[in-house]
Amino acid sequence: MPTQPATALDHTLIALADPTRRAILRRLAQGEARVTELAEPFAISLNSVSKHIRLLERAELVVRERRGREHILRFRPEPLIGARDWIDRQQKFWKQGLEALDAVLAAETDKETRNDRQD
Amino acid sequence: MPTQPATALDHTLIALADPTRRAILRRLAQGEARVTELAEPFAISLNSVSKHIRLLERAELVVRERRGREHILRFRPEPLIGARDWIDRQQKFWKQGLEALDAVLAAETDKETRNDRQD
DNA sequence: GCTTCATTCACCCTAAAGGATGAATATCAT
DNA sequence: ATGATATTCATCCTTTAGGGTGAATGAAGC
Incomplete structure (x- = not known):
């Protein structure tokens, strides 16, 4: 099943x-x-x-x-469009995921920087 | 096997x-x-x-x-590129095939037209 | 040490893919 | 009507996918 x-x-x-x-x-x-x-x-x-x-x-x-x-x-050719779209969306999600990760890392760095200033 | x-x-x-x-x-x-x-x-x-x-x-x-x-x-993501490329090439080949078919049909029409003129 | 947690390994089962062959069907040519 | 051609149907075989369970491995935690 x-x-x-x-x-x-x-x-x-x-x-x-x-x-x-x-x-x-x-x-x-x-x-x-x-x-x-x-x-x-x-x-x-x-x-x-x-x-x-x-x-x-x-x-x-x-x-x-x-x-x-x-x-x-x-x-x-029509079904190929659906397959291509899935791939494109997947790649887009992945790039967004990277950007989100970058943002997190930037925030971490920023916090460290601010901490540095406070020291 | x-x-x-x-x-x-x-x-x-x-x-x-x-x-x-x-x-x-x-x-x-x-x-x-x-x-x-x-x-x-x-x-x-x-x-x-x-x-x-x-x-x-x-x-x-x-x-x-x-x-x-x-x-x-x-x-x-790398392997997705290969998959996407295959799909893109397939779609491109198909469009070329259509153009080739159009050319044949155009030639046919042209021949008929010329035949018409000769009639 | 022992226990718990994260994951795989070793099997087992069923369904489907990918191949084969031989018979059946349907159409075309004579 | 006969024979050839185009394609599928009906089987059969083997491999793999996709699922399961229970045991084994390996690292953490106590």
């Missing part, structure tokens, strides 16, 4: 956390492709690629259009 | 792909903390948190300093 249900951000980051899937996305960023075309560069089975695509679909990084017997995959 | 050995980027994205670990990082962005402090907000066992921290260390998103019997964890 998962403690919390998986969110869209979870699905996005899970999807990005595999090199095969990232390679598939890079390929799709340059234009739509069929499953077989996507599988071609990899040493793994077509079936494994099919599963990778399913995870990319779950993350909505890829959409599928059935055109007769072939499935056309297209890249969708 | 993994087809390819895991890279730093793999480790980073794997580490980010869990909500508990992201919460730990958010906490650490505001300042260092001990394992027990990090575990406190979560309903899971101290042991599970300890394992999450190990994955964060593997990704070098966190460093540990043993201070007597307690372990002080600190956030390290």
